[in-house]
Amino acid sequence: MLRYILRRLAWSVPTMLLVTFLVYIALRVGTDPVESYKRVNPRASRAKVQQYIDINGLDPNFVQGYFKWLKNFITGEWAPSIKGRREVWPALKDAMANTLRLGTAATVVGIFFGLVAGVLAALRPGGKRDVFINTSAFVGISIPPFISAILLQLLFAVYWQRWFGESLFPTSGVYPAGHTGFNLFLMIKFMALPTIIVAIQIIATYSRYMRSSLLDVMNSDYMRTARSKGISERRILIKHGMRNALIPVVTIAALDVGSIVGGLIITENIFAYPGMGLYFLKSFGEGDFPLLMPWMVVIVASILLFNLIADISYAWLDPRIRLE
Amino acid sequence: MTEKVLEIRDLRVTFDTPSGPLEAVRGIDLDVEAGELLGVVGESGSGKSVSFLATMGLLPARARVTGSVLLAGEQLIGASNKFMRSVRGRLISMIFQDPLSALNPVHRIGDQISEMLQSHQSLSSRDAAKRAIELLDIVGIPQPDDRARQYPHEFSGGMRQRVIIAIAIANNPKVLIADEPTTALDVTVQAQILEVIERVQDRFGTAVVLITHDLGVIARVADRVNVMYAGRNVEQGTINDLFDHPSHPYTRGLLASLPRPGKQRLKPITGFPPNMVNPPSGCAFHPRCEFAADICKFEMPSLVSYGDLQTACVRARELPKHERFV
Numbered sequence: 001m002l003r004y005i006l007r008r009l010a011w012s013v014p015t016m017l018l019v020t021f022l023v024y025i026a027l028r029v030g031t032d033p034v035e036s037y038k039r040v041n042p043r044a045s046r047a048k049v050q051q052y053i054d055i056n057g058l059d060p061n062f063v064q065g066y067f068k069w070l071k072n073f074i075t076g077e078w079a080p081s082i083k084g085r086r087e088v089w090p091a092l093k094d095a096m097a098n099t100l101r102l103g104t105a106a107t108v109v110g111i112f113f114g115l116v117a118g119v120l121a122a123l124r125p126g127g128k129r130d131v132f133i134n135t136s137a138f139v140g141i142s143i144p145p146f147i148s149a150i151l152l153q154l155l156f157a158v159y160w161q162r163w164f165g166e167s168l169f170p171t172s173g174v175y176p177a178g179h180t181g182f183n184l185f186l187m188i189k190f191m192a193l194p195t196i197i198v199a200i201q202i203i204a205t206y207s208r209y210m211r212s213s214l215l216d217v218m219n220s221d222y223m224r225t226a227r228s229k230g231i232s233e234r235r236i237l238i239k240h241g242m243r244n245a246l247i248p249v250v251t252i253a254a255l256d257v258g259s260i261v262g263g264l265i266i267t268e269n270i271f272a273y274p275g276m277g278l279y280f281l282k283s284f285g286e287g288d289f290p291l292l293m294p295w296m297v298v299i300v301a302s303i304l305l306f307n308l309i310a311d312i313s314y315a316w317l318d319p320r321i322r323l324e
Numbered sequence: 325m326t327e328k329v330l331e332i333r334d335l336r337v338t339f340d341t342p343s344g345p346l347e348a349v350r351g352i353d354l355d356v357e358a359g360e361l362l363g364v365v366g367e368s369g370s371g372k373s374v375s376f377l378a379t380m381g382l383l384p385a386r387a388r389v390t391g392s393v394l395l396a397g398e399q400l401i402g403a404s405n406k407f408m409r410s411v412r413g414r415l416i417s418m419i420f421q422d423p424l425s426a427l428n429p430v431h432r433i434g435d436q437i438s439e440m441l442q443s444h445q446s447l448s449s450r451d452a453a454k455r456a457i458e459l460l461d462i463v464g465i466p467q468p469d470d471r472a473r474q475y476p477h478e479f480s481g482g483m484r485q486r487v488i489i490a491i492a493i494a495n496n497p498k499v500l501i502a503d504e505p506t507t508a509l510d511v512t513v514q515a516q517i518l519e520v521i522e523r524v525q526d527r528f529g530t531a532v533v534l535i536t537h538d539l540g541v542i543a544r545v546a547d548r549v550n551v552m553y554a555g556r557n558v559e560q561g562t563i564n565d566l567f568d569h570p571s572h573p574y575t576r577g578l579l580a581s582l583p584r585p586g587k588q589r590l591k592p593i594t595g596f597p598p599n600m601v602n603p604p605s606g607c608a609f610h611p612r613c614e615f616a617a618d619i620c621k622f623e624m625p626s627l628v629s630y631g632d633l634q635t636a637c638v639r640a641r642e643l644p645k646h647e648r649f650v
Contacts, residue, residue, distance in 0.1 A: 221425040227382055230412035231443045240428050319475040
């Protein structure tokens with residue numbers, strides 16, 4: 001097992017190199033970083049532009065340029081943002097922390113309620129409860145977040161204020177303007193709406209996964225064996241049913257968490273939530289190459305990492321899978 | 325006369341299907357005596373499995389079950405779920421057809437046996453684990469203490485069936501129902517599994533109901549045989565009587581269709597099994613019966629003693645003597 005993990009980690013190095021190389025080409029072709037720099041800094045001297053090209057590895061030759069960028073990236077010589085020469089790492093770190101917080105909250109809430117709903121639906125397939133949960137899940141999946149977000153903002157901020165004098169949940173940011181320091185209560189209040197929006201999608205999807213996975217398991221022969229032992233329905237469901245039904249769901253969950261790091265673009269934009277999504281939108285809009293490349297590295301790394309976690313969890317849950 | 329451990333009277337099972345109610349079992353009477361091995365034979369859809377799933381209370385809720393099933397004097401039809409749970413695995417247990425899928429893939433073999441023990445006896449986990457290893461030894465699994473820690477996928481089909489037998493006999497039940505236990509296995513493994521079942525029957529005095537479509541299996545191990553067709557018993561008797569001079573035309577057809585050395589051609593029963601949504605009137609076998617008369621279309625026969633056998637055929641007395649095939 002340990003050897004497998006080490007080998008996978010070793011393999012992720014060439015994967016990272018290849019993917020970042022492709023991303024490097026795509027950004028250079030798609031955004032033309034040198035032009036963006038000149039546009040943002042119209043009075044930059046020739047020497048300044050050359051310095052920008054050197055530190056970012058923006059040579060005319062893509063291969064040479066890429067390795068130059070790689071060397072500077074690894075040695076920590078990160079170029080500052082094209083706008084105002086801000087340092088990249090603090091901005092990226094904050095964005096990661098904010099997205100991880102939102103993503104974790106939404107994933108925990110979403111997967112928990114999604115699994116409960118899926119189990120309740122699968123216990124009596126075709127019953128009223130099943131139909132209700134299924135219909136809600138389809139509604140939840142079909143309403144895009146930019147619509148549900150606006151509806152919730154209207155309800156909890158605009159109308160709430162009209163009815164009760166003040167809004168229940170704020171509609172943007174992580175803290176009120178001017179706030180400094182850490183305040184858990186404020187943070188929860190500000191995170192509530194975006195968390196709900198993301199969680200609705202997760203609940204809807206996972207109730208579907210869990211329902212079909214558990215139904216599959218419920219009809220299997222070993223469930224009949226379990227029933228023929230005369231053990232309680234509760235034990236049959238948890239020890240024999242859930243234990244097997246969770247195997248594919250946990251695997252999908254691990255993959256989903258990996259992609260959520262960069263996948264909250266719409267929600268973060270609507271709520272002006274300063275996470276990875278908003279970071280990407282802003283820097284991509286300005287063609288800010290120094291901000292974009294590290295973002296891409298983080299996204300690729302998180303996807304590779306959670307793919308590995310998915311495989312490990314699969315082997316851990318299912319004794320038939322042995323990682324060699 | 326020995327003690328009857330299982331008495332089934334007028335058992336009927338009906339399923340609601342889109343094309344109307346389907347009566348899969350249409351009034352079965354059957355006794356199982358303590359310690360005997362009763363074979364139940366019939367083709368697919370004859371209701372043999374459904375009858376015993378109904379006895380175990382393992383049919384889906386949409387199945388309607390009526391009649392009477394007495395297990396060691398206790399009525400099982402209409403009993404509460406709680407009571408049925410206390411009966412299943414303790415007084416009566418079941419072995420299923422496909423050993424490859426009947427064990428939970430994610431739990432260790434030893435734990436799956438212990439679970440059966442602990443759900444009906446107050447045993448510590450340690451004692452249950454020890455007993456599980458003994459049971460694996462009884463059903464003939466080598467190195468049982470190592471094997472108990474393994475998972476089902478590390479066992480062959482025959483070995484898995486032995487494990488399932490170990491689970492089924494864990495609480496020393498009065499009746500063991502074996503539903504086609506050898507159908508999914510190689511012929512050589514089949515013989516071993518039958519031996520294990522016979523050994524269990526001898527050692528613990530368990531009554532065994534062996535459900536199969538394979539007369540060869542029945543001939544090898546059964547004391548008595550019950551032949552089913554279209555959800556009814558058509559003939560029952562001891563193994564020797566039934567094989568020597570079967571009375572019912574269906575039983576005769578089954579025996580004639582067995583392959584034997586020196587026999588040039590098999591003689592199949594013509595026609596197809598009946599559609600149970602709309603079964604034939606009278607004797608359900610009459611459309612396929614070479615001796616059918618008009619009366620067979622109207623009268624549904626019940627089991628009547630005929631010689632040493634009990635036969636459900638109104639023409640049993642008039643039929644030509646069965647010629648023992650060579």
